[in-house]
Amino acid sequence: MSRSFDVVVLGSEPDALVAATGLATSGVRVLLLEPGPDLGGIYREIEFAPGWRAAPLVPDLGYLDPQAFRGMAEIHASVAADPTVIALGEGGPLALQRSAVETAAALRRLSARDAERWPKFVQQLASLAGFLATLFRDAAPRVDARAIDEFLTLLRLGRQYRSLGRRGMVELLRALPISAADWLDDFFESEPLKGALAALAVTDLCQGPMSGGTALAFLHRHVGAAPGVIGERLRLKAGPGALIDALARRARAAGVAIETQGAVVELSVRDGRIESVALASGEAIACRAVISALDPYQSLLGLIDPVHLDPVLIEAVRNIRFRGVTTKILLALDALPDSVAAATGATPTPTASAGAAGTMLIAPSIRYVERAFDATKYGRCSSEPFVMIHFPSAVHAGLAPPGKHVAVLHVQYTPYRLREGEWGELRDTVSERALRVVEAHLPGFTSRVRERMVLSPVDLESRFGLREGAVSRGELALDQLLFMRPVPDLAGHAAPVAGLHLCGAGTHPGPGIVGASGRMAARAALKELRARA
Amino acid sequence: MLKTTPFHVRTAPLVLGATWRRWAGHAVASAYDWTHEREYAAVRNAAALFDVSPLHxxxxxxxxxxxxxxxxxxxxxxxxxxxxxxxxxxxxxxxxxxxxxxxxxxxxxxxxxxxxxxxxxxxxxxxxxxxxxxxxVSDAVGALALQGPLSRAVLDAVAEQPVDGLKYFRVMRNRIAGVEVQISRTGYTGDLGYELWIPAQGAIAVWDALIGRGADYGITPAGIWALDVVRIEAGLVMLEVDYQSSQHAMIESQKSSPYELSLDWAVRLDKSAFNGQAALRAEKARGPAWRFVGVEVDWDSFEALFRAVGLAPSLPTIAWRSSVPIYRGGAQVGYASSGCWSPLLKKYLALAHLEAPHFAADTPVEIEVTVEHRRKRANAWVRKLPFFDPERKRA
Structure with missing residues (x-):
């Protein structure tokens, strides 16, 4: 006898688990299928050397949607790094601290004017990111709103927008389309500061800080950040995998059936409606709806016979920009190099270093980051990439053997599509270049490296199922946000095939806003199920 | 630049009155003679040869x-x-x-x-x-439409294989003047007829063979004016004349579904998934808002409008392609999109889009007629299409 569920959820990252739990709580029979052996996808640590583990793609959990995570005690066991960002460069490290006053004091060394403007900057950042947060609370309003509830959403947003004040409204409209470089130039003059902030803006983007729309990316990444805090939203003491464990527990308690090794090969459609999911094992599971947390390209073009889709939509989905540009290098370290401790200003202990909990950033100027991007325009890897360094073991000691450490290098720009050569030949070169850059800023670092694993965009695709190696599941750009994410006709989390709903980073509100899309997709699916019942 | 068809070197010298027109970026003849009457007569009485190469x-x-x-x-x-x-x-x-x-x-x-x-x-x-x-393969393949009651006899005279057994809406491989061709029993005239699909390099040889042997059967090169009249008699819809492609329409109301074009018979809702299936299923359930129908103008009423100003009735011998309002009970209920005088049926015919419920056959309506610069209305009836449907078309 073949199995049957009301809803099948594809994937096991937080949005999938949130959606599954939401539906099960409403009395819907839900099956969640994770294709791999473990739940959590990119949130799960991988062992890259015997005894060393890391989840290289989730240095920070992002903004957890308050409604989706309501009542979950586990999310309060977090670490607050201070400083959150340490920018390395000439003239010594610049620490961005949680306190705007302290950061301003640190900036005085570089520029009295910048120091004076810092509090204004973080205030505006909080105000604009706060507006985006309200925008991300609900399904993206459609510009051609016809339904009354959509109209009310627009109206509420309109009020919220007005509440920014005349200046705030202008600032927002100005910030959305401009480049991070122009936006930062409005405030600051010191290159080390602007370089670091610009690098944060363009993280994982196939754009340089002088590209339009990158100021918005910076704002997007600070939705849900504590006021004044740069480059950090939420990091659990027990690592990102702990979030998955907690969500899975909650899902099971709500009655969700969870299965791993459940790779789905096709969503079967009949008369424009999802009828069942076909597994690699050959099993077909009947269902009334599917919520897919896979990327929109995979959900629509990888799993559905294209004859069921509007060719115009197919073209739009094919045109979603993914364009991964990041290589992650996982390093097993004998010890935290002394230079790291020196840069953080903290004394290292045998097991952990509080100062190393933040992000170290090698992006000494906007020009440096833009030049690194230039190479990508021509299908090459930067010879001088910008590098972000995380030490996950500084937060979660269990990731490395006692006294040892894990470092994850985020290396950008290294395009998925190379004009010449293949990634197989380039991996070592990229790794050498990155370590050379790091060594120049943190002397003695390389000598501490015992093992390494290099994950190019191509490796990220094959290992984690990230299309084109893009952790964003669709580049974070103005034209791929809100009602245009993943594509204009697919806003509202409902796909063109009845019964299919999309969630995850590839949908509104996008990468780094966790749980909201799962919550909205579940709501949309429930509404549809009830309308049909 | 305007393109020419593979038959151009043969057709060009036949155009007596410089009556060229554009069709899909090609120069083709509206008529070869000064008027199209002889060409029209050939379609219905002998065999007319149309150069339809501009088809995509x-x-x-x-x-x-x-x-x-x-x-x-x-x-x-x-x-x-x-x-x-x-x-x-x-x-x-x-x-x-x-x-x-x-x-x-x-x-x-x-x-x-x-x-x-x-x-x-x-x-x-x-x-x-x-x-x-x-x-x-639009340029690589030339196309001729040989249409009319004697078209079969002409083909049997020139083709290597007889076409007698070729049924309506069937295609066969054949050879004419040594050129491999495909012959389909299809056309745009509503008459017995064939279309020939010819490699461009063999086009002239095939043309010459047809004209040479066809002379005994009254074969007549014919242009678009003649085609326009016969396709209206046959009730065949024409893109960008009777309806707009949904890909070019500026507003929703300019688009038409197959049901609105009365092409119900060509929609198979029960087959596998196809573009528009769900929308068409819903439309069928609801019933289409428009239908594409024939309209026959009442002669007495038409004549009276002209007589009132002291004129004999003025008939459109060349088919018109414009939007003409249709009324019923004083209100506009649709529009005609093409029309002409049918020399064969001796009737003034139009093809029209009518709104529900006015599209039932034999519904009395009125059509706008301009008489000496003034807009009048003549009586007319809704008619089932096609107007002309000879047995020989299928037989």
Missing amino acids: KYQIAGRDAARLLDRLVTRNVSTTQIGQVLYTPWCDAQGKTIDDGTISRLGERQYRLTAAEPNLRWLQQNAFGMEVEIGE
């Missing part, structure tokens, strides 16, 4: 050829036999018509699609994820 033609081959066509068009392609030809419209996902044309199954996995407008991009968009080759 696509060769579709490969494992998924039938799957592509089936997702594209509203008729069932998968059940088509080799040598069969289908007339079909095709729609966007909203069930609005993009174009219409024919699909010929030429081999196990080989088809040819003809279209009024360029469709290559749409075909490629539809072919996503499919193993299929789409070849644009």
Whole structure:
């Protein structure tokens, strides 16, 4: 006898688990299928050397949607790094601290004017990111709103927008389309500061800080950040995998059936409606709806016979920009190099270093980051990439053997599509270049490296199922946000095939806003199920 | 630059009155004589030869050829036999018509699609994820339509294989003047007729053979004016005249579904998934808001309008292609999109779009007629299409 569920959820990252739990709580029979052996996808640590583990793609959990995570005690066991960002460069490290006053004091060394403007900057950042947060609370309003509830959403947003004040409204409209470089130039003059902030803006983007729309990316990444805090939203003491464990527990308690090794090969459609999911094992599971947390390209073009889709939509989905540009290098370290401790200003202990909990950033100027991007325009890897360094073991000691450490290098720009050569030949070169850059800023670092694993965009695709190696599941750009994410006709989390709903980073509100899309997709699916019942 | 067809060197000297026109970027004759009457008469009484090379033609081959066509068009392609030809419209996902044309199954996995407008991009968009080759063969293949009661006799005289056994909407391989051709029993005239699909390099040889041997049967090169009249008699819809492609329409109301074009018979809702299936299913359940019908103008009423100003009735011998209001009970209920005087039926005919419920056959309506610069209305009736449907068309 073949199995049957009301809803099948594809994937096991937080949005999938949130959606599954939401539906099960409403009395819907839900099956969640994770294709791999473990739940959590990119949130799960991988062992890259015997005894060393890391989840290289989730240095920070992002903004957890308050409604989706309501009542979950586990999310309060977090670490607050201070400083959150340490920018390395000439003239010594610049620490961005949680306190705007302290950061301003640190900036005085570089520029009295910048120091004076810092509090204004973080205030505006909080105000604009706060507006985006309200925008991300609900399904993206459609510009051609016809339904009354959509109209009310627009109206509420309109009020919220007005509440920014005349200046705030202008600032927002100005910030959305401009480049991070122009936006930062409005405030600051010191290159080390602007370089670091610009690098944060363009993280994982196939754009340089002088590209339009990158100021918005910076704002997007600070939705849900504590006021004044740069480059950090939420990091659990027990690592990102702990979030998955907690969500899975909650899902099971709500009655969700969870299965791993459940790779789905096709969503079967009949008369424009999802009828069942076909597994690699050959099993077909009947269902009334599917919520897919896979990327929109995979959900629509990888799993559905294209004859069921509007060719115009197919073209739009094919045109979603993914364009991964990041290589992650996982390093097993004998010890935290002394230079790291020196840069953080903290004394290292045998097991952990509080100062190393933040992000170290090698992006000494906007020009440096833009030049690194230039190479990508021509299908090459930067010879001088910008590098972000995380030490996950500084937060979660269990990731490395006692006294040892894990470092994850985020290396950008290294395009998925190379004009010449293949990634197989380039991996070592990229790794050498990155370590050379790091060594120049943190002397003695390389000598501490015992093992390494290099994950190019191509490796990220094959290992984690990230299309084109893009952790964003669709580049974070103005034209791929809100009602245009993943594509204009697919806003509202409902796909063109009845019964299919999309969630995850590839949908509104996008990468780094966790749980909201799962919550909205579940709501949309429930509404549809009830309308049909 | 205006292109010419593979037959141009033969057709050009025949055009007496410089009556050239553009058709899909090509120069073709509106008429070869000063007027088209003789050419029209040939279609209905002998054999007329139309150069229809400007049609867009696509060769579709490969494992998924039938799957592509089936997702594209509203008729069932998968059940088509080799040598069969289908007339079909095709729609966007909203069930609005993009174009219409024919699909010929030429081999196990080989088809040819003809279209009024360029469709290559749409075909490629539809072919996503499919193993299929789409070849644009519009220039490589010349096309002639040999139409009229004697067309079969002409072909039997010139073709290597007899065409006697070729049934309506079937296609065969054949050879004329040593040139490999395909002959389909299809046309745009509503009469007995054939279309010949000829490699461009063999075009002249085939033309010469047809004209040479066809002389005994009164073969007559004919232009678009003659074609326009016969296709109205046959009740055949014309893209960008009677309806707009949904891909060019500026507003929603300019689009038409196949039901609104009265092409119900060409929509197979129960086949596998195709573009517009869900929308068409809903439309069928609801009933179409518009229908495409024939309108016959009442002669006495028409004549009276002219008599009132002291004129004899003025008849459109060349078919018009414009929007003419149709009224019922004083209110406008639709519009005619083409019309002409039918010399054969001796009737003034029009093709019209009428709103529900005014489209039932024999409903009395009024059509606008301009008499000496003033707009009048003549009585007319809604008629079932086609106006002219001779047995020989299928026999």
